[in-house]
Amino acid sequence: MAEDVRRVVCALAGNPNVGKSTLFNSLTGMHAHTGNWAGKTVECQTGEVSLGVGKITLVDIPGTYSLLYRSEEERIAGEYIVRGGADVCAVVCDASALRQNLNLVLQIIETGIPTVVAVNLVDEARRRGVRLDLKELSSLLGVPVVATVGYKKRTLPPLARAISEGGAVAKSTVIYPEPIERAIVSLSHRLGFVCEGRRRYLALSLLLSGEADDGAAEEEISRLGGDACSIIECRDGLLGELFALGYDEERLNDAVASALVGQADRIADAVVLSDFDRGIERTRKIDKFLTGRVGAYPVMLLLLALVFFLTLVLASYPSELLSRLFSYMEGALASFLGWVGAPEWLRGALVEGAVRTLGQVVAVMLPPMVIFFPLFALLEDSGYLPRIAYNLDRPFACAGCCGKQALTMCMGFGCNAVGIVGCRIIETRRERILAAVTNSLVPCNGRLPMLISLISLFYIFLTGSYSTLSVALTLTLFILVGVGATLLSTYVLSRTLYRGGGSSFTVELPPYRRPRFLSVTLRALRDKCGAVLARAVAVAAPVGLAVWVLGAVRVGQSSLLVHISSILDPVGNFFGMDGAILLAFLLAIPANEIVLPTLFVIYSSSGGIAMDVGLDAMRALFSANGWTPTVALCAGIFALFHWPCSTSLLTVWRETRSRRATLVAFLLPTVIGLMLCALINGISFLIY
Amino acid sequence: MEKKKTLAQLEVGETGLVIGLGGRGGVRRRMLDLGLTEGTRVSCIGRSPLGDPSAYLVRDKMIAIRKEDAEDIILKI
Numbered sequence: 001m002a003e004d005v006r007r008v009v010c011a012l013a014g015n016p017n018v019g020k021s022t023l024f025n026s027l028t029g030m031h032a033h034t035g036n037w038a039g040k041t042v043e044c045q046t047g048e049v050s051l052g053v054g055k056i057t058l059v060d061i062p063g064t065y066s067l068l069y070r071s072e073e074e075r076i077a078g079e080y081i082v083r084g085g086a087d088v089c090a091v092v093c094d095a096s097a098l099r100q101n102l103n104l105v106l107q108i109i110e111t112g113i114p115t116v117v118a119v120n121l122v123d124e125a126r127r128r129g130v131r132l133d134l135k136e137l138s139s140l141l142g143v144p145v146v147a148t149v150g151y152k153k154r155t156l157p158p159l160a161r162a163i164s165e166g167g168a169v170a171k172s173t174v175i176y177p178e179p180i181e182r183a184i185v186s187l188s189h190r191l192g193f194v195c196e197g198r199r200r201y202l203a204l205s206l207l208l209s210g211e212a213d214d215g216a217a218e219e220e221i222s223r224l225g226g227d228a229c230s231i232i233e234c235r236d237g238l239l240g241e242l243f244a245l246g247y248d249e250e251r252l253n254d255a256v257a258s259a260l261v262g263q264a265d266r267i268a269d270a271v272v273l274s275d276f277d278r279g280i281e282r283t284r285k286i287d288k289f290l291t292g293r294v295g296a297y298p299v300m301l302l303l304l305a306l307v308f309f310l311t312l313v314l315a316s317y318p319s320e321l322l323s324r325l326f327s328y329m330e331g332a333l334a335s336f337l338g339w340v341g342a343p344e345w346l347r348g349a350l351v352e353g354a355v356r357t358l359g360q361v362v363a364v365m366l367p368p369m370v371i372f373f374p375l376f377a378l379l380e381d382s383g384y385l386p387r388i389a390y391n392l393d394r395p396f397a398c399a400g401c402c403g404k405q406a407l408t409m410c411m412g413f414g415c416n417a418v419g420i421v422g423c424r425i426i427e428t429r430r431e432r433i434l435a436a437v438t439n440s441l442v443p444c445n446g447r448l449p450m451l452i453s454l455i456s457l458f459y460i461f462l463t464g465s466y467s468t469l470s471v472a473l474t475l476t477l478f479i480l481v482g483v484g485a486t487l488l489s490t491y492v493l494s495r496t497l498y499r500g501g502g503s504s505f506t507v508e509l510p511p512y513r514r515p516r517f518l519s520v521t522l523r524a525l526r527d528k529c530g531a532v533l534a535r536a537v538a539v540a541a542p543v544g545l546a547v548w549v550l551g552a553v554r555v556g557q558s559s560l561l562v563h564i565s566s567i568l569d570p571v572g573n574f575f576g577m578d579g580a581i582l583l584a585f586l587l588a589i590p591a592n593e594i595v596l597p598t599l600f601v602i603y604s605s606s607g608g609i610a611m612d613v614g615l616d617a618m619r620a621l622f623s624a625n626g627w628t629p630t631v632a633l634c635a636g637i638f639a640l641f642h643w644p645c646s647t648s649l650l651t652v653w654r655e656t657r658s659r660r661a662t663l664v665a666f667l668l669p670t671v672i673g674l675m676l677c678a679l680i681n682g683i684s685f686l687i688y
Numbered sequence: 689m690e691k692k693k694t695l696a697q698l699e700v701g702e703t704g705l706v707i708g709l710g711g712r713g714g715v716r717r718r719m720l721d722l723g724l725t726e727g728t729r730v731s732c733i734g735r736s737p738l739g740d741p742s743a744y745l746v747r748d749k750m751i752a753i754r755k756e757d758a759e760d761i762i763l764k765i
Contacts, residue, residue, distance in 0.1 A: 065721035257720040296737040394738035509750040
C-alpha cells in the first residue's frame with residue numbers, strides 16, 4: 001500500500017530539567033507529568049503530532065546528561081537513540097544553560113542520527129539577559145536549530161516542521177586526542193556492516209565500554225550483522241596500544257568527556273552573546289534565606305504545615321458536598337432498583353455495599369488529593385523542591401541514603417504509590433529500594449482524615465472534649481514520628497539488608513521561577529482526579545461489596561463479620577485494640593480510606609457501610625464498644641504504621657521487581673506499628 | 689600567587705579552575721557530565737544548612753555536590 005501520510009518517529013531527548021516534558025505535552029496535546037527537578041520522566045511516553053503534510057510520533061525519552069550512561073534512565077535514553085529506534089532526534093536545550101546542554105547535543109550528533117536542536121525557554125533566558133545567536137549555532141553544529149517556549153503552543157510549529165523535514169545528519173565536530181582518534185578510525189574500518197554515519201560512534205562506544213560490558217557489546221554487534229569475536233579482538237588490540245601510551249580506562253573516559261566539553265565550550269563562546277544571568281543572581285539571594293542556616297528548616301516546616309492546613313481546611317467543604325451527592329445517587333439507584341423489581345439482596349449489595357463505599361472513598365479521598373497535588377505541583381514548578389533534597393541530604397546521608405529520599409517522602413504525603421514511583425529519581429538501586437520500602441512510613445492523604453478522627457477521639461475519651469489546636473499539634477507530632485521512623489529504618493536497613501554500594505548525591509538547583517499557576521493547577525487536577533477516580537471505582541466498589549456480603553451472611557446469631565472480628569479479638573487486645581479494628585484494617589488493604597467506615601459497620605453489625613461517619617456518631621458507637629484513650633491512641637499509631645495499601649505494595653513490586661523488597665515494604669511498617677501498639681498498651685496497663 | 693585546593697575546600701564566594709579529577713567510576717562520570725572537566729571555572733555559592741552538601745555554579749547551572757565527592761576535584765585558585 002502506498003503511504004500517503006508521511007510518518008516520522010522522533011525521539012525527544014535532552015538534559016533533565018530543560019522543560020522537555022512540557023514541550024512534549026504542548027506538541028502532542030497529551031499530558032505527561034512534568035516537573036522542575038532533575039530526572040522526572042522515567043519511562044518513554046509517546047504521543048502523536050499531526051501536521052498538514054504528515055504525522056510525527058514523538059517519543060519522550062528520559063532526561064540524560066550523557067549517552068555514556070550510568071543510571072537506569074540514562075541507559076534507556078542511550079539505547080533508544082543508539083539502537084536506531086527513531087528516524088530523527090530532537091534535542092531540547094535550556095537556553096539559559098546552553099553551555100552545559102551542548103555536551104549531549106554533540107554526543108547525539110555523533111551517533112549519526114538525523115538531529116534537530118530545540119533551544120527552549122528562550123523567553124526566560126532573554127529576561128535574564130542571555131542573548132543567543134541561533135543562526136551561528138546551527139551553522140557550527142550543522143543541524144537545524146529552532147527557538148521554542150515549551151508552554152506556548154504558538155512557538156512550536158517551526159520545531160514540528162523541522163522534525164517532519166527529517167532534521168540533518170552532521171559530521172561530528174568533536175576532535176579527540178590524536179591516539180584516540182586513530183583508534184576510532186582503525187576500528188571504524190572494521191564496522192562496514194553499519195551505515196557510514198554510525199560507525200564512528202559505535203567504534204567510540206566499543207572503546208569506552210569496559211570488558212564488563214562485552215556480553216552486551218557482542219550481542220549488539222551480532223544484532224547489527226557483524227562478527228562480534230573479531231571486532232572485540234580488534235578493539236582489545238587497539239585498547240592495548242592506547243594503554244601502552246599511558247591511558248587507562250578512566251583516563252580514556254576523561255579524555256573523551258573533556259573533548260566533548262571543550263567543543264561545547266568553544267561553540268558556546270561563539271553563540272552565547274551575553275551571559276549576564278540575573279535569574280541566578282535573584283535565585284542566589286532567595287537561596288541565602290531558603291537554604292541558609294537560619295531560614296531553611298523553619299521555612300520547610302512552615303510550608304509543610306501550610307500545605308497540610310490548606311489541604312484539610314479546604315477539603316472539608318467539597319467532602320461534605322460529595323457525600324451529599326453520593327447519598328442522593330444512592331437514593332436514586334435504590335428507587336430505580338425497586339422500580340425494576342430487583343431482589344432485596346441485590347439492592348443491598350449494590351447500593352449499601354458497592355455504591356456507598358465508592359461514595360465514602362471518593363468523598364473522603366478526592367478533595368484532599370485535588371488540593372494537595374496542585375499545591376505540591378506549584379512548589380515543584382517554582383523550583384523549590386530540589387532545595388528540600390539539598391537541605392535534607394545530610395541527615396538522610398547519615399541514615400545511608402540521600403536527600404532525594406526526602407523528596408520521595410514528601411510525595412508520599414500525597415500518595416505513597418506516587419512516592420514509590422518517584423523513587424526513580426534516586427540514582428543507585430540500593431538507595432532506590434531503601435526509599436521505596438520506607439515510603440509508607442509517612443501518612444498519605446488517604447490516611448490523614450482517619451488520623452485526625454482518631455486523634456480527636458483520643459482527646460475526647462481522655463478529657464471529654466478536644467481542641468483543634470491540640471489535634472493539629474498531635475497530628476504534627478505523628479507526622480514527625482513518621483519521618484523519624486523513615487530515617488531510623490533507613491539507617492537500620494542500610495546496615496543490614498541493604499548494605500554497601502556507597503551513596504551518591506548530586507542535584508541540580510534550578511533557578512526559581514514564578515509558578516505558572518493556572519496551567520500547573522489545572523494539569524495536577526486533571527491528572528490526579530482521573531487517577532483517583534479510576535482507583536476508587538476499581539478498588540472501593542468490590543471491597544464494599546465484600547464487606548456487605550460478610551455483614552449480611554449470618555452464621556447463628558450474628559454476621560460473619562462479627563464472627564471473624566471476635567476470632568481476632570485476642571490478637572487485637574494484645575496490641576491495645578480489638579478484633580474489629582484489625583479486621584477493618586485488613587479489609588481496607590485495597591484502600592486505606594475505608595478503615596473507619598468499615599469499622600463502623602462491624603460495630604453496628606449491620607450490612608453495608610455507614611452513611612455518615614461523623615465524629616459524634618463514632619464517639620457514641622466506639623465507646624459502647626469499649627474504647628478508651630489507649631484504644632484510640634493505638635488505633636492512631638496503627639493507622640500511621642501498618643501494612644501499605646495494595647496499590648503501594650504492587651508499586652514496590654513493579655518498581656523493584658524484588659520479592660524481598662516487597663516483603664520488607666509490607667513487614668516494616670506492620671512490625672513497627674504492632675511493636676509501638678504493644679508498648680503503649682503495656683504502659684497504659686501499668687498506669688491504670 | 690597560584691594556590692591549589694580541592695573543591696571541598698573552596699570557600700563560599702571563591703572561584704577556581706578545575707585542574708584535576710580524582711574519584712572513580714560512577715561518581716567520576718557524574719562529575720564529568722555535570723561539566724566539571726579540566727579547565728572549567730567553578731564557584732562555590734553556598735552551603736546547605738548543615739554544612740554539607742554545598743552548592744556550586746558550574747557552566748551557568750547551580751549544582752549541589754557532597755563534600756565527599758568534592759574532595760576528589762582539584763582546583764587552581
